[in-house]
Amino acid sequence: MSKINKCLFPAAGYGTRFLPATKAMPKEMLPVLTKPLIQYGVEEAIKAGINTMGIITGRGKRAIEDHFDISYELEHQIKGTSKEHLLNDIRDVIDGCTFSYTRQNHMRGLGHAILCGETLIGQESFAVLLADDLCHNKEGNTVLSQMVKVYEKYKCSVVAIEEVPADEIHKYGVIKADELETNIYRVSDMVEKPSREDAPSNMAIIGRYILTPDIFDILRDTKPGKAGEIQITDALLTQAKKGKVIAYKFDGKRFDCGSVDGFIEATNYFYNHSKES
Ligand code: G1P
Numbered sequence: 001m002s003k004i005n006k007c008l009f010p011a012a013g014y015g016t017r018f019l020p021a022t023k024a025m026p027k028e029m030l031p032v033l034t035k036p037l038i039q040y041g042v043e044e045a046i047k048a049g050i051n052t053m054g055i056i057t058g059r060g061k062r063a064i065e066d067h068f069d070i071s072y073e074l075e076h077q078i079k080g081t082s083k084e085h086l087l088n089d090i091r092d093v094i095d096g097c098t099f100s101y102t103r104q105n106h107m108r109g110l111g112h113a114i115l116c117g118e119t120l121i122g123q124e125s126f127a128v129l130l131a132d133d134l135c136h137n138k139e140g141n142t143v144l145s146q147m148v149k150v151y152e153k154y155k156c157s158v159v160a161i162e163e164v165p166a167d168e169i170h171k172y173g174v175i176k177a178d179e180l181e182t183n184i185y186r187v188s189d190m191v192e193k194p195s196r197e198d199a200p201s202n203m204a205i206i207g208r209y210i211l212t213p214d215i216f217d218i219l220r221d222t223k224p225g226k227a228g229e230i231q232i233t234d235a236l237l238t239q240a241k242k243g244k245v246i247a248y249k250f251d252g253k254r255f256d257c258g259s260v261d262g263f264i265e266a267t268n269y270f271y272n273h274s275k276e277s
Helices: 037-047 062-067 072-078 084-096 110-116 143-154 166-171 215-221 232-242 260-276
Strands: 006-010 052-057 098-103 126-129 133-136 157-163 173-181 184-192 203-211 245-249 253-256
Touching: 006 037, 006 110, 037 052, 037 062, 037 084, 037 126, 037 133, 037 143, 052 062, 052 110, 062 098, 072 084, 110 215, 110 232, 126 143, 133 203, 133 260, 143 157, 143 203, 143 245, 157 173, 157 232, 166 203, 173 232, 173 245, 184 232, 203 232, 203 245, 215 232, 232 245, 253 260
Parallel strands: 006 052, 006 126, 052 098, 157 245
Antiparallel strands: 126 203, 133 253, 157 203, 173 184, 173 203, 184 245
């Protein structure tokens, strides 16, 4: 199993918590300051040495494809003006990566979305990044970069985890695990969105995964679980039982930009950070 070269971005969800803003605009395009969430995700993947991006889209998501493409009209208008530098980051992203898209045409859960990405990944280990979990590390050592290092050591699937308060545990996949070394755990159980009483711990999975390619066959055999959807958490539990899955308590901050509160918190944090640097 070699280097991680590809990252999947499941982006077919409706973003109902942000209606009406997300009625005609993908939730992944909501900006924190001036940058859409999905661009933060792509930049995080690039910092982890990845330059092949696979995006799982759906109806009404074309703005994502346009964002990661050249806008000749805009380039023409802005060239030589004082605003041109505002396009520097996105130009670098477009020049440095390839983007491929496939559609998830039924909403059957995150596991199903990842399975739809098989055609973009093939038989190699890959990263998965959920753009509404926005992560930041002050030293620039991104969560995905940290996870790639863990993967290189353990050569198995890796999930990022964070301790969350008891009243929020029902929003996440939750693990039970034994500590192998500081911040690195071997998973023995995993439950998707348990009640507070049934949660095996307070360690929640956040939207960063590195998956080995056998996950696709496992997902094909995974029955619908919580909410009648195919859950990546259930597939990972199968993988953990057959072999090994590592949970990694990352170094950095994470914002749940899938919720209005988390989005506002992220906006304030990034604004203050931009003033400091
Ligand atoms: C998904 C996963 C869940 C994970 C979460 C992280 O849930 O199913 O296990 O904890 O992402 O953000 P979602 O937030 O898509 O409902």
